[in-house]
Amino acid sequence: MKIATWNVNSLNVRIEHVLEWIAYAKPDILALQEIKQPDEMFPLDAFKEIGYHAISSGQKTYNGVAVITKEQPKNIITDFSGFDDLQRRILITEINNVRIMNLYIPNGQNVESDKYTYKLAWLNALIAHIEREQDKYKDIIILGDFNIAPEDRDVYDAEKWGEDVLCSPKEREALEKIIALGFCDVFRKFDQEEKQFSWWDYRAASFRRNAGVRIDLILASESLKEKCEISYIDREPRTWERPSDHTPVIAEFNI
């Protein structure tokens, strides 16, 4: 089972990129973030035509998540209970007996911002929700745009970035709490080349200079960790014309 995550920064603009990527990568499950369109605009037929099911939790202009999947998705959730949120950032579903949690974790803007407070509250609600999922499911994959760089080696210039948002201690602690619940950042299960990132700023020739960060993650429950055979970042779509600022991250499981 090949699983991928990709923040597409508007599905309306990026639909041809997504279809082209699916055509060559042939994922079983593709989790999208920042589709930036309401559900009534979602291009369901485009995915149906290439043999995929698709579900979305969208909104106008901002946020929005979708899951494109070969197999029928079941038991869909779009909110954490007890955490009211108008922003559409969550799409949790069951596919092939695996619980798939597609997340677009808030960016936070900067550590003084109200948006950072919201990010930390959101992460607390996420942690509580994961524990509830663990009561029901053994095999869980949490993937998406985490807007957290797990370690300094996940940042092109960690010294310069310091403890700004994406690298602040509180958000990294939240990620560590999730890992401590029994999850593995599968990209780091394998030997990887240095300086592999999943996002590069559109500005200042950041992609050409590889001035990026690794903030798009795939976490697997302990039960699935040993079944993960490879994980990698596909930089190619970032080279295409009018690309998303993020590129797909992939993990393949022997299930």
Added chain:
DNA sequence: ATGGTCGGGGACCGA
């Protein structure tokens, strides 16, 4: 500095 959205100019958002 770049890109997307809404709207019809420029503000907001992203990370």
